[in-house]
Amino acid sequence: MHRVVTETGIMDANDKLADHNRDHFREKGVFVVNLMSAPGAGKTSVLEQTIVRLREWCRIGVIEGDLMTTYDADRISALGVPAFQITTGTVCHLDAAMIHHTLASFDLDGLDLLVIENVGNLVCPAEFNLGEDLKVMVFSTVEGAEKPKKYPLMFHEAEAVLLNKTDLLPYAGVSLDELCDNVRDVNPEAGIFPVSCRTGEGIEAWVEWLKTRMEESRRAR
Amino acid sequence: MHRVVTETGIMDANDKLADHNRDHFREKGVFVVNLMSAPGAGKTSVLEQTIVRLREWCRIGVIEGDLMTTYDADRISALGVPAFQITTGTVCHLDAAMIHHTLASFDLDGLDLLVIENVGNLVCPAEFNLGEDLKVMVFSTVEGAEKPKKYPLMFHEAEAVLLNKTDLLPYAGVSLDELCDNVRDVNPEAGIFPVSCRTGEGIEAWVEWLKTRMEESRRAR
Numbered sequence: 001m002h003r004v005v006t007e008t009g010i011m012d013a014n015d016k017l018a019d020h021n022r023d024h025f026r027e028k029g030v031f032v033v034n035l036m037s038a039p040g041a042g043k044t045s046v047l048e049q050t051i052v053r054l055r056e057w058c059r060i061g062v063i064e065g066d067l068m069t070t071y072d073a074d075r076i077s078a079l080g081v082p083a084f085q086i087t088t089g090t091v092c093h094l095d096a097a098m099i100h101h102t103l104a105s106f107d108l109d110g111l112d113l114l115v116i117e118n119v120g121n122l123v124c125p126a127e128f129n130l131g132e133d134l135k136v137m138v139f140s141t142v143e144g145a146e147k148p149k150k151y152p153l154m155f156h157e158a159e160a161v162l163l164n165k166t167d168l169l170p171y172a173g174v175s176l177d178e179l180c181d182n183v184r185d186v187n188p189e190a191g192i193f194p195v196s197c198r199t200g201e202g203i204e205a206w207v208e209w210l211k212t213r214m215e216e217s218r219r220a221r
Numbered sequence: 222m223h224r225v226v227t228e229t230g231i232m233d234a235n236d237k238l239a240d241h242n243r244d245h246f247r248e249k250g251v252f253v254v255n256l257m258s259a260p261g262a263g264k265t266s267v268l269e270q271t272i273v274r275l276r277e278w279c280r281i282g283v284i285e286g287d288l289m290t291t292y293d294a295d296r297i298s299a300l301g302v303p304a305f306q307i308t309t310g311t312v313c314h315l316d317a318a319m320i321h322h323t324l325a326s327f328d329l330d331g332l333d334l335l336v337i338e339n340v341g342n343l344v345c346p347a348e349f350n351l352g353e354d355l356k357v358m359v360f361s362t363v364e365g366a367e368k369p370k371k372y373p374l375m376f377h378e379a380e381a382v383l384l385n386k387t388d389l390l391p392y393a394g395v396s397l398d399e400l401c402d403n404v405r406d407v408n409p410e411a412g413i414f415p416v417s418c419r420t421g422e423g424i425e426a427w428v429e430w431l432k433t434r435m436e437e438s439r440r441a442r
Contacts, residue, residue, distance in 0.1 A: 039259050039343045039372055040364025067344065069371050090374070092313070092344035120372070121344050122260045123288065123313035142363050142389065143261025150290050151260055151341070153311070168363065171392050173419065198394065 014128055017096035021103070021131025026221070028108040030061075031214045032116065034132035036154055039120030041140040042164040044072045045197035046206075047115060051079050053207045058112035058214070063102055065094040065119045072117060082106075093124040096131060113214065122147075126154035133217055136160045141179060141194075142172045148182040155183055159213075160191040162206055167196040235349055238317035242324070242352025247442070249329040251282075252435045253337065255353035257375055260341030262361040263385040265293045266418035267427075268336055272300050274428045279333035279435070284323055286315040286340045293338060303327075314345040317352060334435065343368075347375035354438060357381045362400060362415075363393045369403040376404055380434075381412040383427055388417040 025032050037043045051060055062083040064073040067090070076083040084106040086098055094116065108114065116132065118125040126135070137158040139147065142165050148155045155161060161183050169176055176194060183192055191209055195202035246253050258264045272281055283304040285294040288311070297304040305327040307319055315337065329335065337353065339346040347356070358379040360368065363386050369376040376382060382404050390397055397415060404413055412430055416423035 038261065038341075040361070040368055066371060068373055069367075071367055071371065090348070092342075119344070120259075121313075121342060123340070123342050124345070127311070140261070140363070142361065142386070146290075146292055147261055150287060150292065152289055165363070165393075168389060168392055171389055 011127070014096045017100050018129035018131040021096055021099050024103060025108070025114070025131060025133070028111070029221070030108050030111050030114050031134075031217050032114045032130075032132045033134045033136055033210075034116050034118060034125075034130050035136050035138070036118045036125045036158070037120060037138035038122035038140070038143065041120070041138045041143070042197050043117050043120070043138050044075055046138050046162055046164065046195070046203075047117060048075060048079060049197050049200065049203045050115075050207055050210070051076070051081055053203065054113070054211070055079070055081065057211065059110055060113045060115065061106070061108070061111045063099065063106065063114065063116045065098070065117060067092075067119060088119055092119055092121050093128050094118050094130060095128045099130045122151045122154055126157045134159055134213060136162065138162045138164050140165045141174050141176065142168050145174050145179040145182060148179070148186045152186045155186040155190070158187065158190055160193060160206070160209065161187070163192065163194045164197060166194045166201060167198050232348070235317045238321050239350035239352040242317055242320050245324060246329070246335070246352060246354070249332070250442070251329050251332050251335050252355075252438050253335045253351075253353040254355045254357055254431075255337050255339060255346075255351050256357050256359070257339045257346045257379070258341060258359035259343035259361070259364065262341070262359045262364070263418050264338050264341070264359050265296055267359050267383055267385065267416070267424075268338060269296060269300060270416075270418050270421065270424045271336075271428055271431070272297070272302055274424065275334070275432070276300070276302065278432065280331055281334045281336065282327070282329070282332045284320065284327065284335065284337045286319070286338060288313075288340060309340055313340055313342050314349050315339050315351060316349045320351045343372045343375055347378045355380050355434060357383065359383045359385050361386045362395050362397065363389050366395050366400040366403060369400070369407045373407045376407040376411070379408065379411055381414065381427070381430065382408070384413065384415045385418060387415045387422060388419050
């Protein structure tokens with residue numbers, strides 16, 4: 001992240017607004033996922049695969065964060081799920097204030113699950129709480145097995161790490177075992193889910209885990 | 222990039238220091254490349270391939286920017302090329318001040334080419350001039366053909382765009398033609414080089430282009 005943002009004041013202000021968002025989400029009974037990854041790791045594809053498996057089970061809404069274009073929101077809308085677009089322009093992450101503003105025009109009533117798809121960036125989004133219940137990250141296995149050690153923060157913050165594009169592993173020369181070991185070194189507690197959005201392999205395990213988390217959260221309220 | 226950084230003062234201060242770096246590079250007769258990409262697109266692999274083809278032709282030095290670890294600098298040093306590591310911690314890009322500080326301890330004398338490998342991030346590094354002669358970006362074709370439109374700034378700023386991992390194209394369902402069209406839409410002037418660091422395909426064309434640019438720059442001095 002940019003150095004100036006490490007100033008305590010800015011992060012404190014963000015955390016305060018994130019708490020405010022969290023109160024609002026709780027009041028509405030919505031479980032909120034902050035979905036993060038580097039560009040092109042497959043956040044939107046994971047979301048599509050998740051939606052088709054979950055939409056009979058719960059009511060889903062999506063907030064899409066992108067620098068430019070509405071490509072991702074269009075893909076989600078095509079599945080019959082309400083999608084609100086935040087176009088950040090030059091801002092490389094979503095922050096709690098952007099989500100707060102969005103909630104004025106995005107109706108949470110009747111939703112059980114809100115997924116916030118963050119801007120594609122393996123560094124900055126992990127530093128900004130949005131008021132979510134769960135941080136989830138998608139990592140493209142093709143990016144290399146050593147990346148959890150080179151970019152540790154997001155791996156450390158995420159409660160679930162989806163290792164996507166496993167169908168490309170035989171051609172990419174990347175060891176899934178080594179990658180999993182490196183994720184565990186950075187975050188021993190994370191749920192690790194090797195998946196392929198192209199073949200659907202592994203998606204079921206991730207969706208079942210998410211359902212369990214949502215049910216636990218519902219019971220705790 | 223983080224919104225606070227769009228404040229004119231911070232960018233102006235960076236540009237001023239970048240000019241200062243540029244003067245220093247000119248004085249030393251060093252051609253400087255700022256090499257940028259998302260994490261895992263293959264910057265270090267491109268650099269290795271470039272070094273083995275160029276090291277008989279000119280004297281090369283490298284500055285490596287990483288959040289954590291010295292993996293990349295170790296790979297470059299193994300090729301017998303001096304590599305200086307900047308570990309940025311939580312900072313998602315290199316800026317002119319970091320380069321300026323580095324120059325106090327990194328000897329440019331006797332170098333013809335300095336490559337600065339930026340932190341892996343498709344967004345923020347493109348906003349910070351370092352005093353380079355040339356911005357070059359590496360993009361992993363596996364990340365998807367639409368990305369130049371979703372993350373336009375770096376594509377727009379780069380004078381050369383290397384489209385890496387072409388060996389994975391047959392398995393990734395990404396159209397190289399569509400990707401090239403999207404790069405051209407964002408930046409009609411850029412040199413576009415499809416390459417595979419695994420097979421070496423396309424690297425020669427990129428290296429010849431770089432040599433031409435270096436020779437033009439030398440003649441212009």
